[in-house]
Amino acid sequence: GxxxxxxxxxxxxxxxxxxxxxxxxxxxxxxxxxxxxxxxxxxxxxxxxxxxxxxRSDGQVKVRGYRIEPGEIEAAIRRIDGIREAAVTARTEHGETALYAYIEGRESDDVRAELATRLPAYMMPAQFIEMSEWPVTPSGKLDRRALPAPGGAADRQAYTAPRNVTEMKLCALWEEVLKNGPVGIRDHFFERGGHSLKATALVSRIAKEFGVQVPLQDIFARPTVEELASVIQDLE
Missing domain, CATH: 2.30.38.10 (Luciferase; Domain 3)
Structure with a gap:
């Protein structure tokens, strides 16, 4: 508080x-x-x-109706073993604000999975960017305005087609939730525009399509169709 x-x-x-x-x-x-x-x-x-x-309270941002303090997310990331530095920013594009985390010391998917056990879904950054060097001001402080923009379509995986019925159905669900496609089995849910509310919608659609309840945390821990399909197959 x-x-x-x-x-x-x-x-x-x-x-x-x-x-x-x-x-x-x-x-x-x-x-x-x-x-x-x-x-x-x-x-x-x-x-x-x-x-x-x-x-600072004046650093609060509003993301999908929730007031969020980026510094609180940064503190949670820094408590993860192996993290050397972290920063969280908010960017608004096409009228929608999303959180982005910049990290050093651990792989992004590992940090995403562990952070999902510590924070509510609405506080989860949409994308994690791994850093090796940090921009600083002349006084030596982190220059947040100089942090690199999150990757877009150019950074996506090459399209890999689904290999079985489960992956085919999941790709279709992703395209429905993300409203863009085509989706390959190695595409990253959050790097394709997913966020916590869309992850919740995906869980609901998976339950209706496959008759299994996938924990929301698994969407963060296994953010590709290929990984999530193996989870669903184990639950069926």
């Missing part, structure tokens, strides 16, 4: 800025007559009782 500071160390306000003082220095609801400072920072309690800073 948002971090507020109270106690004897809180200042009286901003110098010569009464409007900002009134906005940020508020009455303390727990101690009448005292004041507290609204920092604008997003933080969380850790299991050790420490306060972990996640980012």
């Amino acid at each position: 948002e971090l507020y500071i109270a106690g004897t160390g809180v200042a009286r306000g901003y110098l010569n800025r009464p409007e900002l003082t009134e906005e940020r220095f508020l009455d303390d609801p727990f101690y009448p007559g005292e004041r507290m400072y609204q920092t604008g920072d997003i933080a969380r309690w850790t299991e050790e009782g420490l306060v972990e800073w996640l980012g």
